[in-house]
Structure formats: structure tokens, C-alpha cells
Amino acid sequence: MRNEKDLLQLMNAHFEPLKLEIKRKQNVSVEFKKEELIQALSFLKSHSYRHLSTISCVDWPEEGEFELVYHLFSYDDLINISLKTRIKRDPGIFQTAKEIWPVAEFYERDIHDFFGVKFKGNDNLEELILENWQEIPPMRKDFDTRKFVNDKYEWRDYNGQKHTD
Amino acid sequence: MNNNFVKGSWQEILDWAQNKSINMLHYCTGCGAIELPPTMTSRYDMSRFGIGPAATPRQADLLLVTGYLSTKTLRRLIYTYEQMQAPKFVVGFGSCTINGGMYWDSYNTIKQLDKYLPVEMYIAGCMPRPEAILDGLLKLKKMIADGEADGYQRYQDNLEYYHQNQEAVLGEVQRTQ
Amino acid sequence: MIDIIYRIGHFVLITVFSMALGLLFMGIARKIVARIQKRYGPPVYQPYLDVLKLFGKDAITHGFIFDFGAIMALGGVIATLFFIPLGSWQLYSMEGTVILVIYLLAIASLGMAMGTVGSGNPQASVGISRALMQMLGYELPYLVILFALIYRYQTSSVWGLMQAQAGSFLNWNLFAYPLMAAVAFVVLIGMMGKKPFDSMIAPSEIGSGPVVESGGKYLGMLLLQKSITIIIELALYVNLFLGGAENILIFTFKMLIVWVLATMFGSLFPRFRIEDGIKFFWKWPLGIAILQAIYIIT
């Protein structure tokens, strides 16, 4: 039954995390280099962190990077740990976590749908949520949804005046 | 679909029978579908007006489109509409079918239902209450009885207009004819 | 010659009467179920409106087999009306009508099966395979009961079986053989496809089963077929176990009681899965029926 500090020491002992942070009670976040993250995932899974809540992706266009966040939870320590890493935006390639958690395949397909991140080793990355989408992945910051809607759809005009003007 | 409507009294009888017994196919396209169970069950009970749920498009007369429509749903809605039999009516339900509602700037939802399907009537509200649904359906029954609900004829007459709009949003759509 | 015209007129009268009565019964059933569910429910004459509307709608056909299936289903059922005494109305009462009725009922279901296979919808074929399996399920105990009755009263005509129970209501089969009557009641629910034996038209599993592709007038015809089937099965039960009736009013009243009981019984039970349904039929009803038959034979 580790508390937050023991968990961070454990991380420090086995890996060289870039940043360690105790966010709140029972919530910890650790940032890794790209190469170390998958080992950290399988390491934590063997240390009672068997619940993968989800995989999130955040787009930082100024720094030209995607930030992948893996949220794990342990039923023994009752601590939420968010493992973060940064990958370059243009190739946007990362290894898959499918071997560790088979369910990660669908979270990765979801991220591929919305951000265009390609996961090596996850073979079926075809469309999960969207249907024959030709534009750039919609959740990226440089996709402007209002301009897109202006071109593709027509808003109802209330005697000459669009309701959104 | 040949146009074999016999004008005159026989049509009135059919209109009268049609408005007394409506099989409603509520295609729960969006979040509005949560207000239908209370309307169909004990408290508001729409079946006392002869409106009951239908399991498949073949047996349905009324297509209740409850809530916003993503492009993926619109394609299936058009297939469902075309599977239904001739005297068929579409009722848009909730502000999302009128002008996109709360998702007016969403890249994946359509903003106006009557550009793609002929809509008899809209029931406004960001999820209308069961009383509003019943009020809307009673007005629809009156429209059917007076013979004004002719959405399916409008769809036949300007088929080109509807097909263009549909293809503009969906790319190609599988056509039955 | 007169006799033939009389019989044709009589037959048309019976068909129209049982269609109207069947639809009225369906309306009453909807009202009862609605009341149990704490709501008003549609008016009692709603099925008439449904049928009128359905015949007014366009309908899409899936080829000749699909049309012929619906006609054969309706025809098979109307043909059965020839041999069932409704109160004092009786067209044919020769020997062997009991077995003939069972045979003709099977024709009606086979007709519907042929129609649905013509429709090509996989959900319809799953539905109709369930319906035929269920028929297999309830036919066994029913035949055992019928043969026991035929042996007991030494006549195989429905009219004869009914006459055998004349006199005071004490010698109705309901009181003479109460177990057999109970089994027949459960089988009756299975034959009419009411809950808990309605897995063949399960809307949430296979989208209302065999009728999934039939709209408009096809659905209207199947509704009429269902209404006549209800009247036939109820009439069979009343004739065999409640001693028939002198005039049509008492007969209708008896049918109504059995119908209301069957509806109430069904409204609180979820539906069986198809193999549980058949297992149930072959376990309890068949066992009791065989026991009763042995009791009669010895």
C-alpha cells in the first residue's frame, strides 16, 4: 500500500523521468522520454497498476508536438498516475500499447481518427468514429470548425439573416 | 412508385383511418430520444391517441427524428425513409433538426433537416417535454386528417433537389431505383 | 342447389364474424394490458382502424412467393373455420374434423413460412424457424390430449366431442379432467403466440420476426389471419373443455373469459428463449398429458 511519494521514488529508481509531480491527493503525474514510456507502462502493470482508464492526446502546435497521456489506476494503492510523453507533430508516430492492454487498440484508433497519430504495431487503424473524412484530423488546433461548417453546410436563414451572423 | 391516389371520398376515409392509427418509428438519432419513453409509457401514454411504436421501417408511417443528425446517421436515415411505405410523414424533434441547435458549429452534424428529407412539422425545444411532443403529434393528426401532410409527394415531385443536397453532404448515396 | 348457396352464405357470415370478433378481442387484450401497466391504452376498436389503414397504404412485394405466402396463410386459416362449431353454427360435422383442424392450422403457419422466406430478410427467417420449432413444441402435448379425448368419447368430430359434454356443466371436460384442461390452456397460449411464448415475434431481438418485411396490405392480411387464428384456437378450447354453447352469445362470452385469462397470464411474464420454451412444453405439459391419457385408457 504505497503512498504518492513511494510511487515517485519507485519511478525514479527504475527510469529517468523528466518531471515528477504530485497533483492532488491520490493523483500523480510523471513525464517520460518517448523511448521509455512503453517499458514504464508494462513495469507499472506488473506493480498492481492494472487498470488503464484511457489514453488522451493533446495538440501543442506552438511547440510542434503531440502530448500522449496514459492514465493508470491501482486497486491496491488507490492512486491515479498519468504518464505523459511528447512526440513530434509531423511524423506523429508512436509504438502501440496493444500488447500490454489489448483495449488500447481502440483508444489508439480513436486518437488516430482525431489527431492522425500513427501507432506502429496497431494494424487496423481505419476509421472508427468518423466516416470517409477527407479533411485534416478534426481535433487538431489548426482545423477551424466554424470555417469548415460555413463551407459545407448552409445555416437556416431567418428572412434573409443567418441566425449565426 | 406510381401515383395511384384515388381522389374524393375514398381518400378522405383513408386519411381519417391514417390519422387514427399511426405507427411511429422513432429513430433515436440524438439525445432527444430520452423524452420518448415517458411519452410512450404510463404517465403521458401516447397510445391512447392510436400512436404506437413500430419495430421496422416497413410497418411505420411516421418517422420521428429525435435530435441532431451526424452525417453517418443521415445516410442511414435516408435509407430508412426510403424503405417506408407511401403515406409517410417525418417530424423533426428538437432544435437540433431546425437549425443545428447547440451544435451549430459542429463539423459532423447537419444543420437543417428539411434540406434532406421533407419534414411535416418540427417540435421545438432542446429536448421538448412530453407534453410538447403530444401536442405536436396531435397537430400532426389534424394535418393528416385534413390531407395537408403531403411530405412524401413533395419528396417525389422535387426528387432532384433532395438528392443534390444529400450528395453534397454525403458524397454518393446508394439509390434504390 | 339451395343447400350450397345456404352453405356459402353461412360460410361468408362465419368468416366475417370471426374476423370482426378476433379484432375486437385483440382490442380488448390491448386495453387489459394497458390497464395492468397503469395507462389508458388505445380504444377497443383500434385494430379495425389499424387494418383499414394498412389496406390503404402502399406495399412493396418481394416476388410471387412472398405474395402467395400471405394468401396461403389467410386461406389456410379461413378453411379451418369450416370445421369448427361456433355455438350452434356448424358447417361440417363429420368424423375426423379434429385431426383435419390440426392439419389445416399447420398449413397456415407453413404458408407464412413460405412468405417470409420469400422476403429474404435474415431476421424473418430466424423468426419463422422459431415459429415452426415452437409449433413442434406445443403440438406434441396437444395431440396426446386430443387422442385421449377421442378415445374417451369414441368420436373424432369436434361436434361430437362437444355434444358429449351436454347436460349440466358438471360434466364439462374442465371438471371431468381438470389437469388436461390446464395443459390445454398452456398449449393454447403457445399456439396463439402470446407471451411468454412469443419469441418468434420478439421485436427487441429480431425486429418482429416473420413480419419484418411486410408492410401495407401484407401486414393487414397477416393481422386478419392472426385474428381468425385467435378465434379458432379459443373456439377449439371452449368446445373441447367448456362444453360449447347453445347460442353464439354464450359461446362468445366463454371465449372472452378464456381470452382475458390468457392475456393477464401473459402480461407479467417475460418471453422464453425458444429452446427453453420447447423444453418447457416437453417437460411439464407433455408429462401431465401422458399421465392423464394413461388414466383414461386404463
Add this chain to the structure above:
Amino acid sequence: MDKNTQTEIFFGPNHPGVPGNYGINYEFEGDTVTSARANAGHLHRGFEKLMEERIWIKNTALVPRICVEEPDINEMVYAMGFEAIGEIEVPRRADYIRSIILELARIQGHIFSIGGNAAGIGQYTVMHWGTLTRDYLLDIFEEITGARVYHIYIRPGGVRQDIEDETLDKILDLMDELENERFPDLQKALFENPNAQKRWQGKAVITKEEAIEMGATGPVLRANGVPHDLRKMMPYAAYDDVEFEVPTGENGDAWDRIKIARDDMLQSIKIIRQLINKIPDGPVQADLGNGLKYKIPKGDAYVKIESKRGEYGYYMVSDGSLKPYRVHVRGASTPLGLYGVREFLPGTRIADVPVWAKSLGICPPEFDR
């Protein structure tokens, strides 16, 4: 799939047996499903993109529309995310009111899902009774928040307005009516019904290892005897002031999950009674200044709470501006709806597909967003 023995059925997206606008395309042979694939995405409206276009307070109106069965859960998680990043203290009375609203939403959600499950196996009477009972709860919601389903009541920093004492008494009366009249009816009609037990027992079994491996929580996990409940493990709002047990099952099948839903409701009634008796006085909204100019420092947080189907979490990132930078929604039924269908549906009978989908509480807007 070889053509001559297997056929494919599109189960949904418009089908009475499917929960919401979501499709399962499965192939079956004879009467058994051989392979299945989730056909999701029909309800996608790009919530997360829309949230990035609106200021903080405007999102409280958008957020409850994510999951229709339990709108208050979304409002609560959004508010908690905002408070976690901004380290905002919520007044104690607001915590109590939030917990009352969440428990009422849990009862309403459970009754609705029990009715849905009963309709899936053909027991329409319980569906009518269940929806009727749920309507009484919606009346209470209408009195507190002014709206039936989407309340937009829990805001960052507290709740929109206070609950008067008469409403609290009405809630207590309703709890007594539920416990003494409504639930015994359901108990007799459904839980003591041999057919229902036969239809649900041993169906849609998800074992403990499969659930943990897949990340499924809530009744799916608790049906295997694992008393995991975020209200106990990571207490939020006012759950640390109340005592309640976490109901569990033994063999992880649909029958246990539905009994857990019933016991959950009884526990919620107990919780609401304790909350109303011990509710403190005081303000209901932390002072955060003008609503239109809410701002919180740069930072991120993953917050999660126990919805009626399990863990419901938001990952929120703020860059210190007036609008959220990124909000990622983790629905409770995401692993089941996408991965679970492919892994665990094959092998069930066709008659049990609606039982499988409804008893696992698959709520498609959660993973379509």
C-alpha cells in the same frame, strides 16, 4: 465468414433491442453469434472541439448532453476538473447538495436501465412501471433545477441555487414512497419472476480478470464480488460523511448486474436520507467573480467519479485562457462498447444479444462524443 453457413445481421443502429443510436454487425451460424463488430460513430458531434470554442461557464450547458442517461455526472466531473486545476474550495453545503443530486440521478438512471433490460426480454409491464417511477424523480429535479433531464445545475465552484427545505422534505417523502411501494412492486414483478431469472442467469458473463484487463468498472466489476466503488476509494463531494455498503454479486452475469442495480438504489436512498439530515447551512457557490471571466492557471488534471455504470472521467488541460485548452471524455462504457463487443459477444445466442448489450449498460454517446 463463409457465405453458405453464416449470415450477417445489422443489429442497429435503428433497432428496438439496441441501447441508443449504435450498431452491432454480427455474423451468426444457426442461432449463435460467431463474430461481431461495433458500428459506432453515429452520435459523434465533436464535443471536445466545441468545448474548445466556448468559455468555461458556457460549457456547463453543453456538458450534460454528452450522456443522456446521466447528465448530472458530466456536470459534476466538469466542475471537479475546473476546481482541481484551479484549486478552488467548494462550500460544504454545495458538496452536500451535489451528492444529493448525484444520488437522485443514480436512482433515476438505475430505474431506467432496469426498465430497459426488462423490455429487452419482453417484460413490458416493468418498463412502464420503471419509467413511471423515474418520472416522479424527474418532478423532483424539475423543482430543484427547473428542468426535467438536463439540469445545468452543478457549476464550477458550487451549484446554481439553493434547495429550499420543503423540497428536501418532498425528497424524503419520495424516498419513503419508493422504498415502501414502488420497489416492492418491481421486486415481485421482476426479481421474483422465474422466467426473468432464467433469461438473465448465466448470460453475458464477464469475469473479474476480463473486466480489470479491459478497464471496465462499476457493476461489471462488482458483479464478480469485487467491492470497488470510487465513492469509497476516492471520496469526492460529501461521500466521506455518509456510510453505505457496496453491493456485489458472485458470478458476473446479467442477473447479478441487475440485482446490483436494485441494491445500488436502496443504498442511494439510505445515502440521501443521511445527507438531508446532516446538511449544513451556508453559501452554495464559491466566490469566483464574474462568471463570464472565469480563469484558472495553466495546468491539467484527470478527475473521475462513480457513475451508475462505472468510472466516468475527464482529462482537462487549461492554458490559463478564458477557454479550456483540451477536454477528453472517458465514458464508463467505452471499453465495453468498442472492445467488449468484439471480444465477448461471439458465442452468445441471438436471443441474448439485446440482453448482452443492455445489461452491460452500453451508452454509445460516451464513446462517440
